[in-house]
Amino acid sequence: MTDTVEVLSVGDTLATARERIARGRIRHLPVVDGEFRLIGLVTHRRLMAAWVSHGHPNQESLADVARDVPIEMLMEKDVLTVDPETTAAHAARLLGTYKFGCLPVVEHGKVVGIVTEADFVRFAQRYLERQMASDN
Numbered sequence: 001m002t003d004t005v006e007v008l009s010v011g012d013t014l015a016t017a018r019e020r021i022a023r024g025r026i027r028h029l030p031v032v033d034g035e036f037r038l039i040g041l042v043t044h045r046r047l048m049a050a051w052v053s054h055g056h057p058n059q060e061s062l063a064d065v066a067r068d069v070p071i072e073m074l075m076e077k078d079v080l081t082v083d084p085e086t087t088a089a090h091a092a093r094l095l096g097t098y099k100f101g102c103l104p105v106v107e108h109g110k111v112v113g114i115v116t117e118a119d120f121v122r123f124a125q126r127y128l129e130r131q132m133a134s135d136n
Contacts, residue, residue: 001084001105001113007032008042008071014050015066017042028102028116031075036110040075043101050074081106082115088123091115 006024008017008031017029021044031040050069081104082091091103095117105113 001115002119003105003113005030005104005111005114007036007111008075009034010039010072012071013067014047014069014071014074017047017071018066021047028114030079030104030111030114031071032111038079038081038104038106038109038111040072040077041079041102041104042071042075046074046076079104083107084112086115088115088120092120095120 006020006026006029008020008029010031010033012031020029021027027044029042030038031042033039050073080094080098080100082094084105084107086103086105094100094103095115102114102116104111105115
């Protein structure tokens with residue numbers, strides 16, 4: 001689990017989401033209310049679809065459109081979550097079963113972390129490197 005989570009807030013725009021995803025080199029942004037409760041999720045895939053599908057390129061710039069599109073229009077609202085006590089095996093099973101890229105970690109209704117496919121790739125890399133070192 002990654003416990004430092006970049007989030008979006010109600011009222012943020014498509015432009016804000018794009019900036020945070022690019023700056024953090026991340027693919028998932030939980031959307032929270034003023035009390036840090038999860039209300040949605042924006043993924044890189046949804047962001048790209050929204051970026052491509054909005055606006056009139058011959059009449060307005062995408063940057064102008066992005067500043068006007070509220071994040072609530074494109075966020076996924078029905079988000080599967082886990083809690084801090086969820087095992088890594090169960091989280092991996094959920095990611096694989098539902099083909100999700102992430103699972104927000106929620107405790108008492110508030111976002112406290114996120115588990116991503118990248119977390120499992122890093123885990124596998126460390127495990128395999130240790131395995132190789134012990135074989136030598």
